[in-house]
Amino acid sequence: MHYSIDRFEGDVAVLIDEQETVCNVPCTQLPDGAKAGDMLRFEDGRYLPDDEATRARREQILRLQNKLRQK
């Protein structure tokens, strides 16, 4: 199960899953150094960083952004 960190609201991290469902999670449950824009996977009851998913998603989005900005 993949999540993206949308933003932080005080001590709460707002995560969005791939169905766009919003999950509010205490910051303490996130991996150390987690930032807005990071993608995480949920495994064995824990949120773990997923750098590869973050990289791939970001690349996909940047391509789309560039395409839109050039039209």
Next chain:
Amino acid sequence: MALFNKKTRKKITAAVAAAVVLFCLVIELGQHIPGLGIPSWDELFTNADLSSTSVTPDGELQVYFIDVGNADSILIRQGEANALIDAGERGDGDDVLAYLNTQGVKKLDLVIATHPHADHIGGMTDVINGIEIDKFVMSFMPEDETPTTATYLNMLTALDEKNVTVEEAKSGTVYALGTAQLTVLAPLSESSEANNISVVTRLTFGERSFLFMGDAETAVENELLLSGAPLSADVIKIGHHGSDTSSSQAFLSKVDADHAIIPCGKGNSYGHPNADVLSRLEKMDVAIYRADVHGHIAIATDGKSLDISTQK
């Protein structure tokens, strides 16, 4: 015979020149030291009705703060023109479309996505797929901080598939909405915090003005204060749902609004609005309208008087 002799005329000319230079210096000083209460050049010109951007208002301007809980969505109508700022959270898109439909809006000339957080663009994909949009204005994060949410991906995909014209928000741009004008005031700089790339806009119509803050925080408020841009407004859409990340006393004083709109949800998980922000507004005798208390909030103006009505 001249009223004054040559010597006196020279002295008067010198005195007038010195006064003009002193005046210019004082105004310039005011631009760099906020809080002195010195008007900006723009404010002086606007008040003297010498502003190049003033247009005679025709008909009525309507601004609707749609109740989408702890999220933003604002509809602006003037004459034949319709604009939408943000579309609430996922699930609100259909409600926004239904609201547009009730108001008889068939097309959006302008849509602004203030920043890519899910409580502002959550409903955007549905809106993009549900109504014709002429121009979509948004701001962008630095490349290595680009958001990765499914929400953002789906919004961009919809923009691409529907071939919507996308424009990057640039401060200083003025969009005409009928005889009203929507001026972009921010973003003024890049930021790692998406709230601080919020597209901040000021809407003017006759003698009345509105300031829409998105989720801009005090860092942006300070940039705006230093920029010398006209910030006064009758109505302020309070930044970040009334959170104390925004709405500094200095900023609120400069805007000097009579009415504040806070789009916040009943029992939201984030403690919005903040008690200190509310207290600041109350001490300034600002009339506060909140989505969790008042539901939909509608403001109409002929350019002179303001008429506010609420759902609850």
